Amino acid sequence: NLAGSQLENWVNAQLYARADDTSRAGASFLNLLANQLTVPQDEVNGAARHVLGTDLQCSLGGEYVYDTDLARWTSTAYLGHPLPPGFTVPDPTAAPPGYVAPFMVWFRGMDATVTQYSDRLVADAVIVMAHKR
Numbered sequence: 001n002l003a004g005s006q007l008e009n010w011v012n013a014q015l016y017a018r019a020d021d022t023s024r025a026g027a028s029f030l031n032l033l034a035n036q037l038t039v040p041q042d043e044v045n046g047a048a049r050h051v052l053g054t055d056l057q058c059s060l061g062g063e064y065v066y067d068t069d070l071a072r073w074t075s076t077a078y079l080g081h082p083l084p085p086g087f088t089v090p091d092p093t094a095a096p097p098g099y100v101a102p103f104m105v106w107f108r109g110m111d112a113t114v115t116q117y118s119d120r121l122v123a124d125a126v127i128v129m130a131h132k133r
Helices: 008-035 041-052 102-106
Strands: 064-069 072-075 107-117 121-129
Touching: 008 041, 008 064, 008 072, 008 102, 041 064, 064 121
Parallel strands: none
Antiparallel strands: 064 072, 107 121
C-alpha cells in the first residue's frame, strides 16, 4: 500500500511528470495539425477527433485551447504564458501542491509473480483497490 508510505510522494511525482508529458504531447499534436498540415485553428479539434477516433483529453484534467498571444495550442492545466519578471519557474518535474494522481486514489497494493519460460512469459497479479462508497 503506497498510501502513507515513504514512496507515496515519489510515485505521485513520477505519475504527475508522465501526465504532464502526455498533456504537452497532446498540445504539440494539435500544433502539428495546425502548422504542418495547415488545418485552420477552428477545425483543429475536429481534425484531431477524425484522426484519433475520439476527443483529445488532457491527462491533467485541463482543456486544450488556442492561445492567441503565443499563437499555439496549450492546456488550461498548466501555465500557458511566460512568468512575470521576478517570478521563478517551478520545477517542471514536481507535482504542484495538492496534486494527487488518479492512480493514487484507488491503488492500495499489489501482489505479483512473473515467470519467464523459454517460449513465454507468465504473469499473475492481484491488485488491491480502494472502493468509493
